[in-house]
Amino acid sequence: MSSKYPARVADLTGTDVVAALHRFGLARDRLRTALARRLRLSVADLDALEHLELDGPLSQRDLAERLHFTSGAITMLVDRLERAGLAVRQPHPTDRRICLIELAPQPSLPEVPELDSYHAAIRAAADALSPLARDHAHRYLTQAAQAAATATAQLRSTAGAPGRE
Numbered sequence: 001m002s003s004k005y006p007a008r009v010a011d012l013t014g015t016d017v018v019a020a021l022h023r024f025g026l027a028r029d030r031l032r033t034a035l036a037r038r039l040r041l042s043v044a045d046l047d048a049l050e051h052l053e054l055d056g057p058l059s060q061r062d063l064a065e066r067l068h069f070t071s072g073a074i075t076m077l078v079d080r081l082e083r084a085g086l087a088v089r090q091p092h093p094t095d096r097r098i099c100l101i102e103l104a105p106q107p108s109l110p111e112v113p114e115l116d117s118y119h120a121a122i123r124a125a126a127d128a129l130s131p132l133a134r135d136h137a138h139r140y141l142t143q144a145a146q147a148a149a150t151a152t153a154q155l156r157s158t159a160g161a162p163g164r165e
């Protein structure tokens with residue numbers, strides 16, 4: 001894969017940065033697909049596990065909202081994750097009507113050295129940035145995530161609207 005990196009930093013444009021983020025997104029999508037296949041999971045199962053890993057226990061409703069799943073589909077997904085020993089349902093501490101979904105304490109996943117190498121490489125790349133560059137990267141990625149969340153909400157609110165296909 002060519003880097004498409006300008007010869008001089010001064011030549012780096014906002015478009016170059018957005019293109020690099022897009023290339024990263026596509027490469028990460030391929031990584032997630034390969035990882036899901038290795039683990040014999042669906043990409044949606046992997047997405048659910050990532051949400052639980054990042055944000056901790058979630059209600060089924062919250063997890064369904066994040067994955068854009070119906071209540072029936074999220075029940076089937078959580079059932080699969082429980083059967084695979086990857087997630088557990090726990091009662092909500094204050095609301096008996098709600099179950100929280102959390103990662104299983106001892107998930108039954110095989111070692112994936114390629115994933116460990118990926119995590120080490122991206123951590124090393126982040127650590128190699130100056131504090132100012134880390135701050136800029138963090139702010140940019142946070143803003144990009146917020147823009148994606150906003151666009152997602154807009155798409156969901158107009159789903160099925162005429163002329164929106």
